[in-house]
Amino acid sequence: xxxxxxxxxxxxxxxxxxxxxxxxxxxxxxxxxxxxxxxxxxxxxxxxxxxxxxxxxxxxxxxxxxxxxxxxxxxxxxxxxxxxxxxxxxxxxxxxxxxxxxxxxxxxxxxxxxxxxxxxxxxxxxxxxxxxxxxxxxxxxxxx
Amino acid sequence: xxxxxxxxxxxxxxxxxxxxxxxxxxxxxxxxxxxxxxxxxxxxxxxxxxxxxxxxxxxxxxxxxxxxxxxxxxxxxxxxxxxxxxxxxxxxxxxxxxxxxxxxxxxxxxxxxxxxxxxxxxxxxxxxxxxxxxxxxxxxxxxx
DNA sequence: TGCTGGATCTTGACTTATTCCAGCCCATGA
DNA sequence: TCATGGGCTGGAATAAGTCAAGATCCAGCA
Numbered sequence: 001x002x003x004x005x006x007x008x009x010x011x012x013x014x015x016x017x018x019x020x021x022x023x024x025x026x027x028x029x030x031x032x033x034x035x036x037x038x039x040x041x042x043x044x045x046x047x048x049x050x051x052x053x054x055x056x057x058x059x060x061x062x063x064x065x066x067x068x069x070x071x072x073x074x075x076x077x078x079x080x081x082x083x084x085x086x087x088x089x090x091x092x093x094x095x096x097x098x099x100x101x102x103x104x105x106x107x108x109x110x111x112x113x114x115x116x117x118x119x120x121x122x123x124x125x126x127x128x129x130x131x132x133x134x135x136x137x138x139x140x141x142x143x144x
Numbered sequence: 145x146x147x148x149x150x151x152x153x154x155x156x157x158x159x160x161x162x163x164x165x166x167x168x169x170x171x172x173x174x175x176x177x178x179x180x181x182x183x184x185x186x187x188x189x190x191x192x193x194x195x196x197x198x199x200x201x202x203x204x205x206x207x208x209x210x211x212x213x214x215x216x217x218x219x220x221x222x223x224x225x226x227x228x229x230x231x232x233x234x235x236x237x238x239x240x241x242x243x244x245x246x247x248x249x250x251x252x253x254x255x256x257x258x259x260x261x262x263x264x265x266x267x268x269x270x271x272x273x274x275x276x277x278x279x280x281x282x283x284x285x286x287x288x
Numbered sequence: 289t290g291c292t293g294g295a296t297c298t299t300g301a302c303t304t305a306t307t308c309c310a311g312c313c314c315a316t317g318a
Numbered sequence: 319t320c321a322t323g324g325g326c327t328g329g330a331a332t333a334a335g336t337c338a339a340g341a342t343c344c345a346g347c348a
Contacts, residue, residue, distance in 0.1 A: 018315050018324060038305075053327045058306070060325095074220035076272075079305055093266050102264050120246050122237050124277035128220075133268035162295055162344050182334080197298050202335070204296090223334060 015067040025049045026060040027084075030070060034083040035092075035101045041082070075101070075130055091128070095135035097142070104131060159211040169193045170204040171228075174214060178227040179236075179245045185226070219245070219274055235272075239279035241286075248275065 008027040012019045022045065029044040030036060036044070042057045061082055064070045068087075074080040075094055085103065094101045152171040156163045166189065173188040174180060180188070186201045205226055208214045212231075218224040219238055229247065238245045 020315075020325070022326075051327090054305095055307085055328085056326050072220065074218075076216065076218035076224070080220070093264060093268070095266065096269075102266075104264070119275075119277075120237060120248070121280035122239065122246075122275070122277045123283050124237070124275045125240075126276040128274045128276065130272045130274075131263075131266070131268045132270040132272065133263075133266045136265035139267050164296065164344075166297075195298095199299080199336085200297050207296095 011069060015069070017063060017067070021049050022052050022056045023060045023064075025052070026057060027064070027069075030064075030082050031084050034085065034103075035073075035081045037079045037081050039079065073128075089127075091130065093131040093133065095138055096132055097134055097138040100135045100137075102135075155213060159213065161207060161211070165193050166196050166200050167204045167208075169196070170201060171208070171213075174208075174226050175228050178229065178247075179217075179225045181223045181225050183223065217272075235275065237275040237277065239282055240276055241278055241282040244279045244281075246279075 008024050009019050011027065012023055017023065025045040025048050026041060028048070029041045033040070033044070038057055038061060041061070042052065042054060045052045045057065061070065061072070065072045065082065070082045070084055071086045072080050072082055073092060075092070078099065081101070083103075088105075091104045092101055093104045152168050153163050155171065156167055161167065169189040169192050170185060172192070173185045177184070177188070182201055182205060185205070186196065186198060189196045189201065205214065205216070209216045209226065214226045214228055215230045216224050216226055217236060219236070222243065225245070227247075232249075235248050236245055237248045
């Protein structure tokens with residue numbers, strides 16, 4: 001059974017990317033903590049391997065997102081976040097107060113979300129759904 | 145029949161806001177061109193009334209959004225956009241190539257989108273849906 | 289109509305997120 | 319082992335938006 005390290009190396013190789021300590025650390029940071037921002041990842045990686053440049057983080061994230069390894073989500077009022085759960089059409093639930101974000105499976109189970117009522121001639125390839133509300137903690141803390 | 149000007153004045157008054165040339169121009173800019181960015185609005189207003197500060201635009205947009213007159217949407221990779229069609233639970237369709245954005249009515253007609261499969265205890269108050277794809281022009285220009 | 293308080297606007301600096309650039313470094317394939 | 323190009327670093331630049339202080343304007347009231 002391959003270790004996580006080997007796994008991540010394989011992921012990089014499979015996409016024809018060089019295997020570097022920085023990229024492995026970025027991969028790890030995203031799988032350990034989904035929904036992290038680029039800056040979070042920068043800090044985590046820096047703590048882990050000692051040093052990395054901002055640019056390397058952005059490069060790695062962009063490359064991995066481009067290859068479909070990561071998915072980039074950018075809710076209103078927040079900087080971009082990255083997650084490694086891709087291809088299963090899940091959505092996100094975000095607390096308006098504290099910003100906490102959790103995954104939600106597609107409301108209807110399969111991918112009906114892709115069917116807009118009137119597509120205006122567009123070729124739709126993704127439906128992104130974000131639910132806004134208050135998380136249990138915030139709701140309890142300030143019960144309207 | 146009230147003119148557009150009178151209408152907009154009424155909107156401001158109804159929400160207890162002062163009626164100023166800047167705000168009327170912002171209201172007009174948003175109704176004339178939905179999905180405009182703050183910067184677009186800044187330019188349009190400036191062309192119309194001669195001068196306005198960046199801050200006044202942001203203030204007006206924030207105040208009007210707060211009062212529910214405007215809705216703010218911020219698709220990934222774009223700056224915030226504003227529209228005056230509120231309260232009808234419609235969604236957006238965005239072209240990945242050119243960024244063109246159009247309205248789409250709610251896929252199912254009413255608001256079932258608000259029902260997530262598992263709400264993780266959140267109190268959900270809005271479901272924001274963005275369809276990503278290619279607009280007819282871009283699809284025609286680069287037929288994969 | 290004139291006054292006054294508070295809302296609104298202007299100006300300008302600042303913050304945050306992200307990208308650009310130039311040059312050095314190192315993973316990879318021969 | 320070695321050449322090479324992709325990758326990394328550090329620094330500067332840009333874009334979007336926010337903050338703060340003081341000037342100005344609107345709306346209600348005498």
